[in-house]
Amino acid sequence: MxxxxxxxxxxxxxxxxxxxxxxxxxxxxxxxxxxxxxxxxxxxxxxNRAAQIMRGVSSNLVGLVVPDIRNSFYSTIAHGLSKCLEEAGYQLTLSETDDDRMTELRHIRELTSANVAGVIIVPSAKPHPSSVRLLKAIPHIQLLRRISALGEQWFGMDDTAAMHQATRHLVQLGHRRIGYIGGLAELPTGAARLHGYRSALANPSAKNDGLVELGPPSSMEFGSEALRRMLDLPKPPSAVVIGSVQITQGVLEELHVRGVQIPQQLSVVGFGDELGFRWWGPGLTTISLPVSELATACGLWFVHQIKHKSVNAAPYSSITPPTLIVRGSTCEFSRAPDGRAARGVSASAG
Structure with a gap:
């Protein structure tokens, strides 16, 4: 050597x-x-980084801890952060937790032992107390999700506004039975998106039996199963709004399998704007997420704070607004002359 x-x-x-x-x-x-x-x-x-770490020298590594690297949302963020950090002389290292707090703890311990310059984390719903203690000792910032125990430095988007905007669009088209398929409410993003959906309904106090399905936000299978249950209701929804990228992919797959006509039988608003969403069916009406902008802003701020040793010094929040993109998967809800629904999925659809 x-x-x-x-x-x-x-x-x-x-x-x-x-x-x-x-x-x-x-x-x-x-x-x-x-x-x-x-x-x-x-x-x-x-x-010799090991020798430098033993001498107490901080490494040039920055850890990114995310729930699921299969999600293009997180891979885009990782790419943006990597480029941003590289220009400042730092190298990004990636850890996947699958939203398991013990896996999350193990990764945080490894990053701490490597004396990383900092950690950018999309936290699990309830981080382990040891994770909280370890992160307090090193520069860190939360991304997308915000857990109060982990501090007040956070970059994210307005999840409540995103779902309110999506649901309100359907309400304005005349839909009243609007289904929602989203992430678990125990996650801060899941709770905020569910609140946005409910706040936009024409009659928020109405009983929407079977019209809300919550599950793992990274599961396409959950999206397919949840939509299947909704379409098999005696009185299915005329429209559906979705609260995660991968759940959206599962819903679209199920719609294809069942042969549901979009938007004639069901209006759909997705989450995220993958390339395939633009070409799917009549084009998917969806919430466009400012992923690249969010990653760049977070990376630039974090590098500046690391160099000035002030990351955990004071509360800081940055909220980036999402955008509703209207395409062909939504249309007005109308009724036949006898008062029956002229649009909406029948119980036997598919």
Missing amino acids: VTIKDIAARLQVSPSTVGRALADDPRISRAVKQKVAEVADEIGYVA
Whole structure:
């Protein structure tokens, strides 16, 4: 293994001078730093991060802890953060928790032991007390979800407004039996989106038996099963609004399998704006999420705070608004002359 001593011998300087040059010590001239860097690159020197960590030197790693890397929402965020951090000299490392707090704790412990520069986390519903304690000791920020025990630094979007906007669109088209399929209410995002849906209903106090289905936000299977139950109701909804990207994918798959005519039999508002959503059927009316903008804003702010050692110093929140994109999957709800619904899925659809 090439060491600092090898570089020093090549340049005929002391190992301490090489060490200071590699650490960008201001006492070392720019010319010497450049020569050290050139020789280090030439002979294949790689810094011993383990030794640096033992000396208490923070690494250039920033941990990103997310529930599910299969979700394109999180992969887009990871890509945006990676590019942003790389420009500032940091490297992103990715951890997946599957929304399990013990897995989350294990990853946080590993990141802490690696002396990471900071952690960006989409937390589980109830982080383990040890996770809370460990994160308090290092720079960290919450992304999308906000758990009060983890502090007051957070970047996210207005989930309540997103679902209110989506549901209100259907109400304005004349729909009254509007189903909602979304994430678990124990998650802060799930609770906020459910609140947005309910607040936009024409009659929020009406009994909507079977019209609300909550489950794992990363499960396509749940989306398919939830829609199946709604369509099999004696009085199914005339419209459905969805509260997660992967649940949307499951719902669209089920609609395809059952041969439901969209929007003639059912109006649908999805969540997220995947490329396939634009081409699906008549084009999916959906909530467009400011994913790239959110990731860039979070990354830039976090780097600035790390360098100024002020990440956990004061509360900070940034809320990015979502946008409703209207395409062909929603239409006006009308009634036949005898008062029966002219649009809406029958119990035997599919």
